[in-house]
Amino acid sequence: MGMLTALVVGAAPLPAIAAGFDITVLGARGGLEDGNLSAYMVHPIGDPRAVLCDAGSVLHGLQVADRHGALDDVPMPTEAPETRPGYVLHHVIRGYLVSHAHLDHVAGLVLVSPDDSAKPIYALPSVNMVLSRDLFNGAVWPNNGDRGAPPQLGLYHYQDIVAGRPVGLAGTGMRVTAFPLSHGSVESTAFLLRSGGDAMLYLGDTGADAVEHSTRLRALWQAVAPLVRAHRLRGIVIECSYDDTHPDTQLWGHLSPRWLLRELAALQDIAHTPLRGMPVLVAHMKPSLRRGPDPVAVIPAELRSGNDMGVDFIVPEQGMRLRWGR
Ligand SMILES: [Zn+2]
Numbered sequence: 001m002g003m004l005t006a007l008v009v010g011a012a013p014l015p016a017i018a019a020g021f022d023i024t025v026l027g028a029r030g031g032l033e034d035g036n037l038s039a040y041m042v043h044p045i046g047d048p049r050a051v052l053c054d055a056g057s058v059l060h061g062l063q064v065a066d067r068h069g070a071l072d073d074v075p076m077p078t079e080a081p082e083t084r085p086g087y088v089l090h091h092v093i094r095g096y097l098v099s100h101a102h103l104d105h106v107a108g109l110v111l112v113s114p115d116d117s118a119k120p121i122y123a124l125p126s127v128n129m130v131l132s133r134d135l136f137n138g139a140v141w142p143n144n145g146d147r148g149a150p151p152q153l154g155l156y157h158y159q160d161i162v163a164g165r166p167v168g169l170a171g172t173g174m175r176v177t178a179f180p181l182s183h184g185s186v187e188s189t190a191f192l193l194r195s196g197g198d199a200m201l202y203l204g205d206t207g208a209d210a211v212e213h214s215t216r217l218r219a220l221w222q223a224v225a226p227l228v229r230a231h232r233l234r235g236i237v238i239e240c241s242y243d244d245t246h247p248d249t250q251l252w253g254h255l256s257p258r259w260l261l262r263e264l265a266a267l268q269d270i271a272h273t274p275l276r277g278m279p280v281l282v283a284h285m286k287p288s289l290r291r292g293p294d295p296v297a298v299i300p301a302e303l304r305s306g307n308d309m310g311v312d313f314i315v316p317e318q319g320m321r322l323r324w325g326r
């Protein structure tokens with residue numbers, strides 16, 4: 001820990017080189033495929049101190065990322081007792097941002113918790129309530145948190161975040177602002193991560209406003225519009241769970257390509273700024289067990305065929321490393 005901090009903080013030109021974000025895909029899909037579930041490690045360029053946006057797959061994601069060389073530039077003391085994925089888990093990842101408590105967003109966190117280091121869990125109060133009541137509750141899993149059923153082991157500190165109010169992410173160079181999303185019967189969360197003047201936006205599961213009878217995405221687009229206008233929003237991670245053959249009545253609080261395109265068009269309209277070239281990572285595609293066209297191929301094809309805005313749709317794969325910025 002001290003070694004890493006010294007390497008990072010001791011590097012004097014840090015503010016000058018930090019102009020955007022590195023994103024490592026620890027889990028790319030939404031449901032079904034255990035071991036490859038929503039989890040994105042994010043840190044400012046040049047500053048490895050990271051957080052995870054959702055934690056569906058943690059250790060397996062780190063192991064795959066390591067095999068792909070995506071962790072090779074983590075400064076790691078030669079005398080570190082851990083494997084590289086272990087070192088990253090213990091010392092590089094400084095906290096979890098949990099969009100909602102569905103298992104495909106927290107399973108990796110639960111499973112790795114017996115060998116994790118102490119960390120904060122940043123979430124809206126409704127999400128931390130479910131984690132502490134229904135997951136780390138001494139029955140489903142030991143209570144590794146600092147709330148709920150005794151004995152509280154206190155490894156994780158639940159940090160409730162107030163929607164719309166930025167908070168610093170301890171031990172990192174980033175701040176986050178949370179925005180509530182409508183996800184069927186559940187409150188989910190979008191996290192706007194800031195580093196210096198740059199920003200990236202991670203959305204947990206969400207339906208379209210028109211389908212959800214909601215205005216939450218509209219409110220989010222209004223909040224980030226100034227960053228789009230200033231060309232400071234470096235990229236968006238957003239879900240697209242089903243292909244367009246899926247009826248709107250069975251989206252269960254998720255997006256399909258036509259709704260994702262419509263919501264991005266809404267952002268473009270509100271920002272009065274073309275989104276051409278904006279990186280948009282297509283998260284949370286749900287694998288299908290049916291023979292025939294693979295949704296993981298069909299969804300990006302449908303997005304690209306309707307892509308009048310010219311956004312840069314990215315299909316994530318586990319272990320992939322992306323750089324969004326200058
Ligand atoms: Zn999900």
Ligand SMILES: [Zn+2]
Nearest residue numbers: 100102183205
């Ligand atoms: Zn969900």
